[in-house]
Amino acid sequence: MSAKRTSKTVLLAAPRGFCAGVDRAIQIVEKSIAKYGAPVYVRHEIVHNRHVVDRLVGMGAVFVEELEDCPDDRPVVFSAHGVPKSVPAAAQAREMNYLDATCPLVSKVHVEAEKHAAAGHHILLIGHEGHPEVVGTMGQLPVGRMSLIETEEDAHKFTAEDPENLALVTQTTLSVDDTSAMIDILKTRFPNIALPYKEDICYATTNRQMAVKAIAERCDLLLVIGSQTSSNSKRLVEVGDKAGADNAMLISSADSINWDIVDQAKVIGLSAGASAPEYLTDGVLAALKSKYEIDMQEVEVTKEKVIFRLPRKLLDVA
Known part of the structure; x- marks a missing residue:
């Protein structure tokens, strides 16, 4: 017994x-392979999951870290995390066929950052240094127009050249509670900081x-x-x-x-x-x-x- x-x-x-952004990004790679044949190049992991990446490799995707690693005559897909503006500009200069799988909610943050910059604000980005989404967002503007805030300590220590001309955006994949704490610190220190119209966290x-x-x-x-x-x-x-x-x-x-x-x-x-x-x-x-x-x-x-x-x-x- x-x-x-x-x-x-x-x-x-x-x-x-x-989520919808990940589902869209994966479909873009799959349908690009179906339309153009293999190989289709993908700059950076399309999403951060080895199982997903390995399945797409089996279908004919080739994952690379930089655009320089892609040939001119094959399609290239940009990952869901978004890319600096210099990447599509370089693809256009090489007359490459590129497809942008950036999550629309990440693209929304990019647009927000550009609008704030056009209004003369210095932008604070709450996020994790080195994460591809943060690299992509900071790469929407010239160096020096955006400062990264990673921790509550950073929020306390940040010094502004013009405290009346600040704006705030955030990485989309952060902890809601941790981000709220950093936003509260920045709002207390800089009451006139321009906040996102709607929460950036997706x-x-x-x-x-x-x-x-x-x-x-x-x-x-x-x-x-x-x-x-x-x-x-x-x-x-x-x-x-x-x-x-x-x-x-x-x-x-x-x-x-x-x-x-x-x-x-x-x-x-x-x-x-x-x-x-x-x-x-x-x-x-x-x-x-x-x-x-x-x-x-x-x-x-x-x-x-x-x-x-x-x-x-x-x-x-x-």
């Missing part, structure tokens, strides 16, 4: 996984963080599926930790689960970053069900219906 299996509750956060980042907050207090263990290079996935772990999860961990897939830790947990929360495909969540659930009796409860905080249009030159691809 087989031993009785341990029972565990799994709280499945919703929304989770792919709807998908906000929704995934809300869903994690909704389950965190009940979790002995919160598992977030995502890449170590994915900003929004790492923020979900931090949000879950602060919201009361006893333990919160980032995993890349079912293969990276620490079963000794899972064994000790009675209630397990599960979410996935905006660049993690749903089949990775399915794989983690299947792995859990193979070892335990699972009572699964989906906790949905909102429904997402956002869809972003593809570039015009790909609309004829089935």
Whole structure:
């Protein structure tokens, strides 16, 4: 007679996984390959997830870090994170066929920054140094027109040449709570700072963080599926930790689960970053069900219906 299996509750956060911007970016690569044939070059990882990248490589995508690594006669796709203005300018100078997969919400931040600069403001960007989205946003303007604020300490220490002429934008994939704290400091120090018309942090980042907050207090263990290079996935772990999860961990897939830790947990929360495909969540659930009796409860905080249009030159691809 087989031993009785341990029972565990799994709280499945919703929304989770792919957002509209990631879905659009991946479709741009897929449809470019379908229209132009392989290889199609992609500057930087299209999204920060190795599983997604490896699948696209299998279809004929070639991932490179710089435009110089691309031949003139093949299409090139710019990643969802956005690129400095110098990149499309260089592609145009070489008469390359390029497709911009920048998330429209990142493009919105680029437009905001340019409008503030045109109004004579010095711009503060809340974000993480070296992240491709931050590199792309800072690259919309000449060097010196934008200053990066990474921490609350930075917000306290920043000195302005003209305190009355400041504007603020943010990276789209940050922690809502951490960003709010930095914004509050800057607003207190510079009451006339021009704020975003609408929150720059994207709807998908906000929704995934809300869903994690909704389950965190009940979790002995919160598992977030995502890449170590994915900003929004790492923020979900931090949000879950602060919201009361006893333990919160980032995993890349079912293969990276620490079963000794899972064994000790009675209630397990599960979410996935905006660049993690749903089949990775399915794989983690299947792995859990193979070892335990699972009572699964989906906790949905909102429904997402956002869809972003593809570039015009790909609309004829089935």
